[in-house]
Amino acid sequence: MRLRDAPGRANGLVVPTRQRLPLLFECALDVIARHRAASEPLDRVAAAVARAHRLGPRERAALGDLVFAWAHRRAVADERIGEALARRGGRAPPVRERDLCALLLAQRATSGAPDARARQALDASLAALLHDDAPAVGSALPAWLDARLRAERDDAPALLEALGRPAPVGLALDPARAAVDELVAAVGAQGALAVPSPLLRSAVRVLGRVRLARLPPALRDAVWPMDEGSQIIARALDARPGERVLDLCAGAGIKARLLLQTGASVVAADLGAERVERAPSAAARVVTDGTRPGLRARSFDKVLLDAPCSGTGTLRRAPDLAYRLRDDDVPGMAELQGRLLGAALTLVRPGGIVIYATCSLLRAENEAVVEAALARTPGLARTSLSALWRDQVMLDDEGAGELRLSPHRHGTDGFYVAALRAP
């Protein structure tokens, strides 16, 4: 695959003559083109391109880093490129050339030096954007989301900045089979910086990459990747041995796996059959619409509602999401979340606990959903999260019964979690 096949000069652009780009850039341009054509999530497209090119683990990681750096910066990069081209005048260069320039701007912003060989493929006006003294390209969210977060949150500047930085890897472990110190040492031996989680008694935070398949066999099956925020949500249910607990939107059961460790009897339900099939078989798995689940009313001690949401709290890992989401998608999500919470409240026994959680940063999907449920359900009350997660989580909700987790404050993805006690 070549940037250009025809040699020479066209439209004022210096066209590279039969010059191959480094494979990393060929792959990254391929990812961007497919992502644009199919509007498929970036990670899925990147995985498919990596497979097609038979990339090794290191090359895959480099491809992931590059396209994610691009995704965080594409809006700002496009603006700079547009300005440079307007100054230069003449016909617009092919999209592929603009994409290459955007990739190099992202590479320069994240790892300092843009690839010299790839840079040669740009015409002088675009290459000038990569000079050492040219301003760096920071990350950006679509204007509607940026404006909404700034209007809703006092901490928006720090939050927005943190959403453009790479996320640490959270590891959950089965404490009966693995110890935190042992896991920290084993991950450290791979060259990554691993530390005991500052938030959870039984979790590890890794800065850098970890290859779970390379852990010693005794650890491998006792450890799985799970953002610390997700672990905190599962711990908030305070499931106990013998209790009947429902994970109403269980997906592939990542939280259900943690719930099962407690000795509770877990029902994992989800609308998606192909998802819930992947949940641990030790849970009873049910395919159902959580808004009318067909499960016996008041039959659960505790219900976890990890609601489908905009996913705006996960933008560090899925920056392309922000460009697939529209402002007017949010009311529909909030409406579904309200109906799911209403159904969850019918399934829990009197005095039982419902945990409502999302990975959204938006008030409409979080506080507003819980406030509406409180307003329409006599006797429903908030209850302290700290009392529920006891010594498992080193965070204090000061009795509020709700907490926002944020990348800039906690190092987790952005989550909202609230605890409700049924009348």
Ligand SMILES: C[S@@+](CC[C@H](N)C(=O)[O-])C[C@H]1O[C@@H](n2cnc3c(N)ncnc32)[C@H](O)[C@@H]1O
């Ligand atoms: C945030 S994800 C859950 C992730 C999961 N709890 C975990 O930790 O792995 C939300 C889930 O809600 C499911 N969902 C969406 N609409 C639903 C509905 N009406 N009823 C039940 N599940 C639904 C989606 O299939 C998705 O798996």
